[in-house]
Amino acid sequence: MKRWCLLGLGWLSFAIGVLGVVLPLLPTTPFMLLAAALFARSSVRFHHWLLTHPWFGAPIADWQQHRGIRRAARRRAVALIVISFSVSLLVVPPLWLKGMLLVMMALLLAWLMRVPVLDPVAMKK
Numbered sequence: 001m002k003r004w005c006l007l008g009l010g011w012l013s014f015a016i017g018v019l020g021v022v023l024p025l026l027p028t029t030p031f032m033l034l035a036a037a038l039f040a041r042s043s044v045r046f047h048h049w050l051l052t053h054p055w056f057g058a059p060i061a062d063w064q065q066h067r068g069i070r071r072a073a074r075r076r077a078v079a080l081i082v083i084s085f086s087v088s089l090l091v092v093p094p095l096w097l098k099g100m101l102l103v104m105m106a107l108l109l110a111w112l113m114r115v116p117v118l119d120p121v122a123m124k125k
Contacts, residue, residue: 003042010038010046017056025088029059029077036060068116081108 017031032050039047051057051064059073069077085105089098 006038006042007046010035010042013038014050025084032056032060033063036064062118066116066118068118070120071117074112074115074117077112078109081105081112 013031013035016026017028017035020026020028020031036047036050039050051061059069062069062073082105085101088101092098092101
């Protein structure tokens with residue numbers, strides 16, 4: 001029963017992560033990492049599938065093995081965060097909400113800048 005619950009939660013997390021690809025302010029990465037952790041405890045097959053997935057596999061494997069991200073991934077993440085929050089700031093009328101969005105963006109970018117960047121040479125060892 002526990003295995004089926006973990007598997008179901010893994011698929012739910014994966015689905016929310018996929019939605020995060022197209023919905024601003026819904027993060028993809030934490031849900032994909034959660035899905036990988038849940039699949040690791042419930043299904044070797046699905047965990048392997050997620051780690052070899054063409055879009056999600058490499059960043060998940062980087063995080064699991066090295067606890068870091070690649071420089072290009074960080075650049076893309078920063079650009080997408082700034083773009084999505086900028087669009088939200090243009091759309092949202094209340095000033096207090098704009099302030100909250102700015103604080104959220106600053107916190108997210110500050111956290112992202114603290115994540116170690118992986119050296120491609122060191123990863124091959």
